[in-house]
Amino acid sequence: MPRDVSSVLHRVFRELEGPAVEAVKSFLDFLRSQRALSPATVRSYGADLAQWLLFLKDLLGRSRLEMDDLSEASLRRFVFHRHPRLAKSSQARALATYRSFFRFLMERHGLERNPARSLRSPKATVTVPAFLDVDDMSAFLDTLQRRALAPSAPWIAVRDWALFETLYSTGLRVGELVRLNHAHIDMHEGMVRTVGKGAKERIVPIGSKALEAIGCYLSAFRNQWQGPYNQEALFLNARGGRLSDRSVRRLLTERLREAGQWRPLSPHGIRHSFATHLLGSGADLRSIQEMLGHAGLSTTQRYTKVDLDRLMSVYDAAHPRSRKEGP
Template identity: 40%
Template sequence: MTDAAQDPDELGAAFDRLLEDYVRHLTLRRNLSEHTIRAYRGDIATLLRHLERLGHSSLDDVDVRAVRSWLAKQQTLGQARTTLQRRAAAARVFLSWAHETQRASHDPGASLRSPKAARRLPPTLEQSDADAMLTRAIAAVEDGGGAVAERDVAILELLYATGIRVSELCGLNLSDVDQERRVIRVLGKGNKERTVPLGAPALRALTGWLDGGRGELADAGSGAAVFVGERGRRIDPRVVRRVVHRALGLVEGAPDLGPHGLRHAMATHLLEGGADLRSVQELLGHASLATTQIYTHVSNERLRRAFEQAHPRA
């Protein structure tokens, strides 16, 4: 195929090999998830296509201005600041790798700065809405909802009580549940393992599911999965999201949130109840305390609203 006939979304041979080498590095050396590798690949492919349009066929003659022009182009296309921030970080890591592995004569990303992302308060759930959601779910079991209703109660109780990620919930195995100690073992980001305590309602719901409903849905293909779908296979994150959206949709005035919204709610309600930030960080499995601190902003914002509404001289 001639250059004139080349698909504009295709990379030239040199950059295509470079991208494949980098993806192989991410897969074999960094032990990243498929989702993360897919995101990195997409970001770097976009960068390399931009560099080709500027006339570059290798990284040796690329400078930081060329990389900045790529980010500027993304901004004109309407990309959010958080996306630009992620892509700038991806470019820095990629260009550093290229230099360290002698695929580039220098590192044009060394002086690249990320756009500052506006910090927005994550939407969260009032404690009364969380109580109403769980009360309705439990009532569905008591009204004869069967195995699926038992499973859904256990999912909702576990997500709200522990703040685990949806991927962590779907990955739970039977051996990860210690009913005697009232804890679960979770495999989080970067294959980091942590132990998370269970409250009495969550443990009761989980025990009810394991002793009852799971036996009705599980089959030979279920393996050791704690949660299974209606066809007996390990539950899919999309199913869990539907469970949460449907449960909150039954609560009048509650925001439409997914599993991550229950994670936000758990963290916010812990802090409002007096838990210290470091403990919440450990429970959520955050690598950095700065990630956990966003929930203090949520609590402070609520305090500010309460002050402005109630104080005579606010």
């Protein structure tokens, strides 16, 4: 199954037919070829549309879906059925999918109006994902380093140190991290080249500690590995293939627990730690935006909430005129 086809969409292509299904296929092809969206984004779009088509199959009692079945009434009924079970962010993403799909049909297939245009997106609540403070992050990475440099340490232990040092040092998305090849890292200049959302290439710095860890990892791998392996990929799994983003999530949970940190944290949480620590040390938002690969500054600005909360806490605790008086 292609990386950008979810299991639910695969089921749609297997069980359903008709012009509506072909329109979805055409739309996803457009996203891949014309808009150059990442496989993960295409997968999300496809999954949202697949859920609607399966709902229509059950509602109408047939597996052939016509274009007329993609009506505003059927979409509203589906949204009323499914969206209360979704987080607000997922609701907003799904509605954006429907609007984009119908805009495509208007431009390419002569649809006269957008049935999703009148649907309101839920008011988003700005949330700041979990992250580690500087001390906890340093303690975590130091634990990985000690294990990696222990006598007779397996190359996988050294890989884990290099993996999470690189993630924290660069602020890459987990998908960007696992797609790194040897050719993407300039060990001499301390730079990493990556391709992010929208197939946009960017160059980000990588610190000396991460470069040291990568060097140790490559040396340990060469000394211990026997057999064929993926010679392009930087981070490899135990079978010599490219490490997957799912494996990185699992490894992070396991290594955090082994280091005595039980707080749930995703690889994206390390990316947030990267940005928050830079901001707290005086880096400007525009530079952080460029390093993170955010298309707009508004996405980066969520990190200011973390830093402002910290500053207000310090101010309230230290300033003699900040005390909140009771009624």
